[in-house]
Amino acid sequence: MRFRDRRHAGRELGTRLSEWAADGGLAHALVLALPRGGVPVADEVARALGVPLDVLVARKIGLPGHPETGIGAIVGEDPPLFDRRALRMLDLGEDRLGPDVARERAELHRREVLYRGDRPAPEVEGRTVVLVDDGLATGVTARAALRHLRRRRPDRLVLAVPVCSPEAAAEMRAESDDLVCLHQPSGFRSVGEWYERFEQTGDEEVTRTLRAHRSAGP
Numbered sequence: 001m002r003f004r005d006r007r008h009a010g011r012e013l014g015t016r017l018s019e020w021a022a023d024g025g026l027a028h029a030l031v032l033a034l035p036r037g038g039v040p041v042a043d044e045v046a047r048a049l050g051v052p053l054d055v056l057v058a059r060k061i062g063l064p065g066h067p068e069t070g071i072g073a074i075v076g077e078d079p080p081l082f083d084r085r086a087l088r089m090l091d092l093g094e095d096r097l098g099p100d101v102a103r104e105r106a107e108l109h110r111r112e113v114l115y116r117g118d119r120p121a122p123e124v125e126g127r128t129v130v131l132v133d134d135g136l137a138t139g140v141t142a143r144a145a146l147r148h149l150r151r152r153r154p155d156r157l158v159l160a161v162p163v164c165s166p167e168a169a170a171e172m173r174a175e176s177d178d179l180v181c182l183h184q185p186s187g188f189r190s191v192g193e194w195y196e197r198f199e200q201t202g203d204e205e206v207t208r209t210l211r212a213h214r215s216a217g218p
Helices: 006-020 038-049 084-090 094-116 140-150 166-173 203-216
Strands: 030-033 053-055 058-063 066-075 128-132 156-163 178-183
Touching: 006 038, 006 128, 006 156, 006 178, 030 038, 038 053, 038 128, 038 156, 038 203, 053 094, 053 203, 058 094, 058 140, 066 084, 066 094, 066 140, 094 203, 128 140, 140 156, 140 166, 166 178
Parallel strands: 030 053, 030 128, 128 156, 156 178
Antiparallel strands: 058 066
């Protein structure tokens, strides 16, 4: 299974979630996207479910020299969450990653202001929250986001992605109440290989999508 683009993946994921939630379990849910790539996917999911859309900004901490390889992540003011097994294998101490953490924290704050302005973060306590991204490779960013949300006491925490590695899926089942993943290919190498078009999602698309969704209502 390959998706044409993120919106196609979002429509497929929205259809699966609509069928999966036919008992009404997601009737009053909140969809939270991991920006930037998760936003067009989550927009389609929120429209399929008829529920509000917002974002949860998280930032991956990349391996020095290989920034696309995630070895940690941050959300809000939470301390960094690191893949400690990877750090041990690489003989890499957290202290060496301090500048990377500071840089990603600054970018996280920039995006929060840009995407949300003066709007407060949505209330999740007692609600069903569907966290959406465009895919999972290591899963470290999603893990940090799920743990951040869990501390805010949602009633139910669902992670929904179009594609993920089998290893990440196994780990995320322990972090979420439910995992919905359309495709878990063996020999998984990267999220982008499962999309025909996987261009970078820009800030303008994120803000435009959120603005349009708020204007239209769920």
